[in-house]
Amino acid sequence: MAITRERAERIARAHACVRCQEYSYKKLTVRPAEASIRHELHVAWSARLVCGVCGTHQELGIDDEGDIVYVG
Numbered sequence: 001m002a003i004t005r006e007r008a009e010r011i012a013r014a015h016a017c018v019r020c021q022e023y024s025y026k027k028l029t030v031r032p033a034e035a036s037i038r039h040e041l042h043v044a045w046s047a048r049l050v051c052g053v054c055g056t057h058q059e060l061g062i063d064d065e066g067d068i069v070y071v072g
């Protein structure tokens with residue numbers, strides 16, 4: 001049983017920007033992970049974030065337990 005989209009959003013927001021270490025995101029979208037990475041990496045949700053401070057684009061993979069599996 002995967003975590004909810006709301007929970008995945010909160011986890012993504014709690015992740016500091018890899019470049020500037022801020023938590024201020026001007027854009028954050030969470031969508032179900034594609035089947036390929038879901039099976040390979042056990043990722044439930046893919047989150048895309050755009051930092052509100054430095055503008056860095058990041059992608060996070062969040063698994064069924066709410067752990068971040070990768071940062072891209």
Ligand SMILES: [Zn+2]
Nearest residue numbers: 017020051054
């Ligand atoms: Zn940043």
